[in-house]
């Protein structure tokens with residue numbers, strides 16, 4: 001009898017959890033190791049709305065828009081309702097700009113994008129009164145662009161569901177930090193505090209921690225960490241159908257079911273891997289959110305979340321095989337849109353490992369640009 005392929009996934013954020021979910025449905029022996037400390041996925045705000053971004057990078061847009069479009073399939077594969085789920089729901093998104101001229105310019109871009117991305121849904125410029133009808137906490141004079149396909153996702157609930165379902169398909173799951181080494185016969189060894197195990201295939205879905213995992217193999221990785229903080233509030237309101245609010249600046253407002261509402265997030269390049277909440281920054285963000293949604297004054301703060309985003313020097317994500325290391329795969333550099341693109345990337349990693357055609361061309365997200373041999 002031939003032995004099943006042994007696959008280790010390192011990192012249980014959105015990329016690793018999605019890859020584990022799809023790989024566990026095949027005839028492989030799959031194991032997931034996740035430290036969890038600083039994880040971006042469980043700290044994330046949860047906005048899925050790439051079409052109204054002003055970013056010009058075509059490959060990024062293709063990945064993020066396809067990633068957003070992939071969510072309904074993922075929910076279906078998980079057996080989740082598309083209309084009533086605490087995990088993911090298309091509640092619409094409202095984007096604000098400094099003035100009406102810029103808002104109209106954005107509408108033009110969005111209408112053009114609608115031609116190739118029907119998942120944007122209905123697009124409309126809404127008056128303050130119309131905004132208030134959708135988001136009752138709103139009290140400001142600005143108009144906004146509404147996209148009905150905008151969605152919110154709870155990263156923690158999503159990864160929990162993906163991992164639980166993968167476990168029911170036989171996934172082995174270890175909540176611990178590991179290191180990696182390679183053998184002469186192109187196999188890889190995962191080392192925990194207590195044991196070492198050899199695998200044929202390894203996937204490193206470790207976000208901002210990829211440089212430290214690959215350094216022992218003599219590889220240098222173009223990834224830097226960025227600290228992100230947000231505030232979790234509770235309001236005595238039923239908000240499960242309220243849209244996501246994206247004002248100009250950092251203070252997005254994301255309502256969830258059961259009275260949960262998020263305000264965030266910061267983008268702190270000098271924060272690196274630090275996970276200490278800083279009251280000043282959080283208070284400022286909350287004040288700015290209260291300026292446009294005064295009803296937030298009545299909310300109770302229920303938590304603060306801090307996570308680490310991973311950025312490459314040109315802000316582009318990458319995924320695929322690590323050069324010169326057959327059967328060693330990775331994905332990183334998802335930046336501030338990884339909840340949007342992460343599930344599709346996890347799905348594509350499972351396609352690559354299974355020898356299937358990928359949803360997008362890998363050559364647009366080349367690993368070799370970001371991972372290089374350290375010259376001695």
Ligand SMILES: Cc1cc2nc3c(=O)[nH]c(=O)nc-3n(C[C@H](O)[C@H](O)[C@H](O)COP(=O)(O)OP(=O)(O)OC[C@H]3O[C@@H](n4cnc5c(N)ncnc54)[C@H](O)[C@@H]3O)c2cc1C
Nearest residue numbers: 011013015035036040041045046047178207228338339340
């Ligand atoms: C505050 C904040 C708000 C955000 N908001 C949004 C948003 O609204 N929309 C959006 O699309 N994106 C958002 N993002 C970005 C998004 O969260 C990330 O891009 C995405 O979650 C990255 O997923 P990942 O799986 O690559 O990495 P991560 O989620 O960081 O997962 C990596 C995992 O690997 C583990 N790990 C690392 N090293 C090891 C090791 N040696 N052994 C074992 N495990 C290890 C880590 O502990 C972690 O659990 C936000 C991020 C932050 C921080």
